[in-house]
Amino acid sequence: MPIEMPRGLPFSVDTWTPSSKLKRSHFLTHAHKDHAQGILSHASYPIYSTLLTKILLRQFYPQLDDSMFVAIEVGQSLVIQDPDGDYVVTAFDANHCPGAVMFLFEGSFGNIFHTGDCRLTPECFLSLPDKYIGKKGKEPKCPLDYIFLDCTFGQYPLKMPSKYSAKQQVINCIWNHPDARAVYLACDLLGQEEILVEVSQAFGEKIYVDKARNLECFNSLKLIAPEIISEDPSSRFQLFDGFPKLYERAAVKIAEARANFQHEPLILRPSSQWYVCNEGVSEMEKQQKARVNQAVKDIYGVWHVCYSIHSSREELDWALQLLGPKWVVSTTPSCRAMELDYVKKHCFKNRQAFDDSLCKLLDINAVEHLVPDGPNKKLSSSNLVEDISNGYVETQSGSLVISTYQRKRLSLSPPGKRPLVTLFGQARLGLPYLAFPHESKDASAICNSEEKELIETKNVSFQKENVTVENSEEQLVAMRQSKFAGTNCSGPNNNYDKEEISTSSSMAKSAAETKNVSFEKEEVAQVNAEEVLKTKRKIDFTETNSTELAATSTVSSSNSYGENLRRLYRPMNVPVRQRLPSLVMLMKAKKSARKRT
Incomplete structure (x- = not known):
């Protein structure tokens, strides 16, 4: 089953699914059934193919309407009008089966060569523009950005006869x-x-x-x-x-x-x-x-x-050396293009250029402003194909055999443009939110750690409270013993009783105040910990670094959040939460209230 074309391209090739149906143009390389699977359910106008491919396919599927097809023959070029920009498509012989062709797409998305199923030979590239073919060990003048390649036998070292x-x-x-x-x-x-x-x-x-x-x-x-x-x-x-x-x-x-x-x-x-x-x-x-x-x-x-209508591994490497593309994509998922020698040696040199072009193919240009490093670089591709009408005959002929290049402008009625990719669309593509580094813990680990911190905070608070009360009681007992040893045992001492009572009251009052302060600390710490936990749970989808989040969420005397935490709230379209007052401010407010009374 052929692979789907990336979402940033306005066309599909040999795929007939609900996703490919959303494309504005559809191309069929040949009439084998594995490349037409699902065409009865998801076909839509226009379908570009050779006349022979259309006739063969309609013999297998007579339900298909003849008006859905637009003819394109070997050596013929068409200018396809599209809301995202016109592009040119040219058909070349695929040496596979009767009516089979390869397609060369040239437009604002770059230069893309789709082979379909093919048996690549020197004759297949005779009519390919010279700027795409390297000579005498030199790279081509205009390397192809992408080749979608038939790698059926890419993992077999067998040398096949012609x-x-x-x-x-x-x-x-x-x-x-x-x-x-x-x-x-x-x-x-x-x-x-x-x-x-x-x-x-x-x-x-x-x-x-x-x-x-x-x-x-x-x-x-x-x-x-x-x-x-x-x-x-x-x-x-x-x-x-x-x-x-x-x-x-x-x-x-x-x-x-x-x-x-x-x-x-x-x-x-x-x-x-x-x-x-x-x-x-x-x-x-x-x-x-x-x-x-x-x-x-x-x-x-x-x-x-040994008769093969697919290229051998040796032929694939030879063709790639001749064309020198920037990147190769296998159209047969069971055989990966990265197994080819050319891909191993040449396609990982300029990773940045590949990442930029991949953004175009995935149609994520609409979220470039989210990246802090600035907008992506422009894809290094050639301009639209040169004016192919110069030196050739322009005709509207629909005959089966066409020996000259032709240029046609087709007025189609494509569906409307796709909506821009949002942050949630970016998440569906599996792309990280680049404004923040990737965190090392998952959401469940963060929640468990925060709950653990909350419990530890409460335990420490209770321990401090118990120690304070115990110290107060020990001091009171020691004072009683010292007073008792310094007095006359023959009778009661009123001064001692008053002093003992006064001391006991002051110590009890001090212990109570210490206990109240401890409970206040506990409540503030608990509120702050719960607030931090809620905040982290709301924003954990942004994959913020856990250490940075902990640093920005600690209680301090400042009433403003750090810049990193503020930026977390911006894509959520919610106001920044106000921080709770610090313990110092609460104590000052309590003292000022006592003075007023």
């Missing part, structure tokens, strides 16, 4: 089995028609296609190469179904020939899948798969030829 060489192997294998009464060709995939055409021309015979069994392939061949189709089931060359259950059907054909005392039929499967799948195979079979320059027979009696 398509021409593979077709010759098929023909040679048939020549080497003249006694085979029947030749079954497992070529029912769109893109393998070239093999059937080569075999038919080399041996001068048509190929039987069972219309009832394989209707889609019959209809495709009827459109692409109707001259090679035979409806005679006794023909020597016959189209054979590929997977699934290829080996079961092959075993049945071989058993039938042996039962009739005939030579075994020749069953040929031109494909690269058998060569790249090495899980659970023996060492002998691995050695057989390494021989890609000739046909190989497996243990089931099926002959294999």
